[in-house]
Amino acid sequence: MTTERQPLRADARRNREAILAAAADLLGARGDDAQMEEIASHAGLGIGTVYRHFADKRSLVAAIVGRRFDAATELALAAEQLTDPTEAFERLLYGYLESVEADSAFRRALLGPQEPRWDAIAEQKAALGAVVERIVARAVEAGVLRSDFDADDFVLITRGAMANMTAEGHWRRHVQLQLQGVRPVPGGSTPGP
Amino acid sequence: MTTERQPLRADARRNREAILAAAADLLGARGDDAQMEEIASHAGLGIGTVYRHFADKRSLVAAIVGRRFDAATELALAAEQLTDPTEAFERLLYGYLESVEADSAFRRALLGPQEPRWDAIAEQKAALGAVVERIVARAVEAGVLRSDFDADDFVLITRGAMANMTAEGHWRRHVQLQLQGVRPVPGGSTPGP
DNA sequence: ACGGAACCGGAATTCCGCTTCAGCATAACG
């Protein structure tokens, strides 16, 4: 029940896109300080139109997050096609983080003070989660990730990286270090406590 | 120029403490949603009194951050006394993160949307930075941290951990993985690109 | 136990951003 269904009028669809773009832009740059009216005019529309498409500000933010999730899912699906499990995993990890780096509205929404309206984008989130799980599992089985690594760890790494997206490419260092700790332990199968 | 100087009246000092405590409490629990009036009454005082002590909300938040920096500096200084460089580093890292875990107002301020009023607490920050640098340097020299590790990496790790302070002790996993990647490379001195 | 400087209280003021809604415009379809 993600709403929609029943084709929007052509102009309406176009406007919806414009709003999303403007919102991602402004919310990304100034966070919640960006106000609805600004977003509207930045999209060349009236406030009323924004509210015709999104019930309130939070829903607008949720839509942006959903967007990125969809894109990420597509990326993940593509990565899954790669034959080498290591490449699949790294393509997913870096591809995701690179796209996230360019979308500060998304980052703000995830790291920010108030949680997004998860209920509005539960599906998208779940879809992404499923693919990530598969890719991670394959990498573990192939022995390129320590045996106790799971999808939650993927989230752990990406959240950490997102928190370190301050200066240009700062996060890569973070991920590098993290990946080191994620390799299978040379000795046996059960890593230390 | 951190202001103050010239002893406050006994009751004023007491009230200042109460405000800080209440603020750390409420801002930690509900973030910026906590309002000044709430903080005041939670401290058993009037709003006017809060404003007598802190110019505005941001200054109040800055004071809380400064607090934690001071405490961390003290902790770091104590850790520095340890003879074993490894122990010193780990005491600092875990001690800091544990205290931060208990202070969500601090976390929110650092990770949150709007930067704190750094100018108001530049000194405290610098003081902490200096000690951290020394401890890190000693650990590197002792060969327990990879040669290119520096204080910025310490920040990298702690930021990442803070971003992962969602469920109880979640962050420990993050730090564990991170520490793995921070060990000196077995082979030589210059880690890969 | 007095005087006044330092403090405190909290209603009133101000400011500001989200949201609504009645009236006008336009795409879609015959």
Add this chain to the structure above:
DNA sequence: CGTTATGCTGAAGCGGAATTCCGGTTCCGT
């Protein structure tokens, strides 16, 4: 073209939180 369901507008309404202000109160030194 005419009709009509869809969309669009933006000024006005609201609510709510930060900050101000000043009469009343409390410490402290003498």
